[in-house]
Amino acid sequence: xxxxxxxxxxxxQLVAVTTAIAAAPLLMGWVxxxxxxxxNRSGAGLLQPYRMLRKLLYKDAAIASAASPLFRVxxxxxxxxxxxxxxxxxxxxxxxxxxxxxxxxxxxGLFALARVFIALAAMxxxxxxxxxxxxxxxxxxxxxxxxxxMVFFTVSLIAHSTALPTMAQAxxxxxxxxxxxxxxxxxxxxxxxxxxNARIPIDNPATHLELTMIHEAMVLEYSARHLALIxxxxxxxxxxxxxxxxxxxxxxxxxxxDWRSLVPAxxxxxxxxxxxxxxxxLIETFSAKMRIFRAPEFLATAFLLAVLGLLVHxxxxx
Amino acid sequence: MANLPLSSQIINLCAAVLLLVSFAMLSQRxxxxxxxxxxxxxxxxxxxxxxxxxxxxxxxxxxxxxxxxALKVLLLPYxxxxxxxxLNARWETELLLNVPATMLVGLLLVIFSxxxxxxxxxxxxxxxxxxxxxxxxxxxxxxxxxxxxxKAVTQVxxxxxxxxxxFFAATSATYGMPMVVxxxxxxxxxxxxxxxxxxxxxIREQFDSLDLRNLExxxxx
Numbered sequence: 030x031x032x033x034x035x036x037x038x039x040x041x042q043l044v045a046v047t048t049a050i051a052a053a054p055l056l057m058g059w060v061x062x063x064x065x066x067x068x069n070r071s072g073a074g075l076l077q078p079y080r081m082l083r084k085l086l087y088k089d090a091a092i093a094s095a096a097s098p099l100f101r102v103x104x105x106x107x108x109x110x111x112x113x114x115x116x117x118x119x120x121x122x123x124x125x126x127x128x129x130x131x132x133x134x135x136x137x138g139l140f141a142l143a144r145v146f147i148a149l150a151a152m153x154x155x156x157x158x159x160x161x162x163x164x165x166x167x168x169x170x171x172x173x174x175x176x177x178x179m180v181f182f183t184v185s186l187i188a189h190s191t192a193l194p195t196m197a198q199a200x201x202x203x204x205x206x207x208x209x210x211x212x213x214x215x216x217x218x219x220x221x222x223x224x225x226n227a228r229i230p231i232d233n234p235a236t237h238l239e240l241t242m243i244h245e246a247m248v249l250e251y252s253a254r255h256l257a258l259i260x261x262x263x264x265x266x267x268x269x270x271x272x273x274x275x276x277x278x279x280x281x282x283x284x285x286x287d288w289r290s291l292v293p294a295x296x297x298x299x300x301x302x303x304x305x306x307x308x309x310x311l312i313e314t315f316s317a318k319m320r321i322f323r324a325p326e327f328l329a330t331a332f333l334l335a336v337l338g339l340l341v342h343x344x345x346x347x
Numbered sequence: 348m349a350n351l352p353l354s355s356q357i358i359n360l361c362a363a364v365l366l367l368v369s370f371a372m373l374s375q376r377x378x379x380x381x382x383x384x385x386x387x388x389x390x391x392x393x394x395x396x397x398x399x400x401x402x403x404x405x406x407x408x409x410x411x412x413x414x415x416x417a418l419k420v421l422l423l424p425y426x427x428x429x430x431x432x433x434l435n436a437r438w439e440t441e442l443l444l445n446v447p448a449t450m451l452v453g454l455l456l457v458i459f460s461x462x463x464x465x466x467x468x469x470x471x472x473x474x475x476x477x478x479x480x481x482x483x484x485x486x487x488x489x490x491x492x493x494x495x496x497x498k499a500v501t502q503v504x505x506x507x508x509x510x511x512x513x514f515f516a517a518t519s520a521t522y523g524m525p526m527v528v529x530x531x532x533x534x535x536x537x538x539x540x541x542x543x544x545x546x547x548x549x550i551r552e553q554f555d556s557l558d559l560r561n562l563e564x565x566x567x568x
Contacts, residue, residue, distance in 0.1 A: 206356060207356040207357070207359070207360050209359060209360050209362075209363030209364070210363070212363075213363070213367070325447055326374075326446050326447055329446070329447035329450050329451070330374070330450070333370060333450045333453075333454060334367075336454055337363075337366060337367065337370070337454075337457070340457055340458065340461060341362075341363050341366065341481075343461070344461050344464075344477060344478075344480045344481065345359045345362065345363070345477050345478070345481075
């Protein structure tokens with residue numbers, strides 16, 4: 030019996046990871062579509078990211094002659110790290126076997142691993158754009174990471190745990206109390222999400238070859254299947270961040286992770302992600318891109334909000 | 348963790364919002380937005396005072412909430428708006444410290460005042476004692492704002508925000524000061540505002556700017 034349960038749980042885990050991998054480009058397409066609608070354009074359609082991935086996977090890869098093995102390996106490491114993160118985050122259920130494998134601090138480490146590798150690969154070729162992008166990415170990263178950790182610490186003080194499933198469960202079952210600290214943490218998390226996923230106030234995901242770009246500057250040298258993996262893991266990263274935010278700040282409807290709760294959980298996740306994607310598009314439409322030297326100010330504000338949440342929780346106990 | 352009653356939750360929320368508004372004022376460069384933030388601070392203060400009055404059954408606190416609303420949400424922002432338009436002083440161009448550094452100093456001040464308030468709030472017996480730390484932090488942050496700004500108008504807004512913090516400290520530690528003191532302070536602030544308004548014009552006439560560095564020279568050359 031135990032074996033059967035175990036097999037069922039692992040199968041549920043497999044469904045969760047597959048959903049994340051398959052749905053990540055869809056989320057990206059949905060955000061882009063919403064942005065297009067808000068800007069009075071007709072947009073490229075929900076499935077455009079898939080079409081692009083297919084096109085890139087068909088092409089032959091061109092690799093610079095100066096590239097080291099690191100350059101070739103990085104897309105796979107990036108994709109692997111993001112799939113790992115997707116398995117750790119309780120997107121569909123809180124008792125899935127893999128979600129206990131790592132807590133939030135390890136999750137931040139996983140994101141840091143991906144960031145270090147993409148920055149190294151960007152500098153590997155030695156083009157000006159690549160190292161420029163890498164330096165900017167590290168500038169944003171080293172400011173965003175402490176803010177993200179502080180958000181997690183604030184929430185874990187409320188939930189008395191640093192494990193994501195426990196946090197999500199504790200927050201889902203609390204009473205209807207007002208938590209100012211949680212609100213601060215949520216806003217800080219949103220700002221980190223925008224910065225980390227190269228969204229508009231920090232970076233513009235829609236343009237190539239602009240002097241202010243960050244993410245696109247790093248991946249300029251990649252082509253074909255490597256580029257496809259990188260784009261896919263960028264989409265997965267956005268998906269993961271959204272799922273973390275939903276698990277922490279809107280944990281309702283999250284199932285336990287057995288077969289019966291999987292289907293409603295999937296429905297809830299789809300609905301919440303649709304709303305989150307539309308909200309993201311709205312934020313991006315309303316805000317203008319900042320100068321790169323304003324980015325520290327933006328992220329310092331995120332850090333400040335997270336620390337204020339922590340302090341307010343310690344003082345007020347709420 | 349015991350669930351707090353709703354009124355305490357609202358007061359805690361108000362306290363948190365006050366702290367947030369103080370930080371927003373600290374980082375705001377535009378003077379007109381600063382005035383709006385000041386009005387918002389007054390509104391939150393008014394709400395929390397009403398909640399305290401309702402919880403503790405102190406009817407005189409309703410009066411001070413009404414005074415807060417009339418003075419700090421409506422009258423003073425209106426006067427400040429008029430002054431800023433008349434003086435054409437909409438931008439604070441230079442801060443003494445850049446914004447992230449100011450924020451970090453502000454965070455340290457918040458930690459300091461929370462530590463300071465801990466022993467005091469254990470002595471108090473009010474429902475709102477845990478917010479005393481935030482009240483002290485608001486006072487400190489307004490101080491910091493006055494220190495880091497150079498223009499006379501923003502320094503005055505910092506002064507007014509400091510008075511807000513003191514008022515909040517009074518309500519959270521002892522359910523407000525005696526009515527006479529409170530009315531006196533309110534009147535003081537109003538008169539100070541009017542006199543400072545005249546001062547602004549004098550300063551500008553003398554030096555062609557509102558930068559207070561000009562006042563540091565002792566002799567006329």
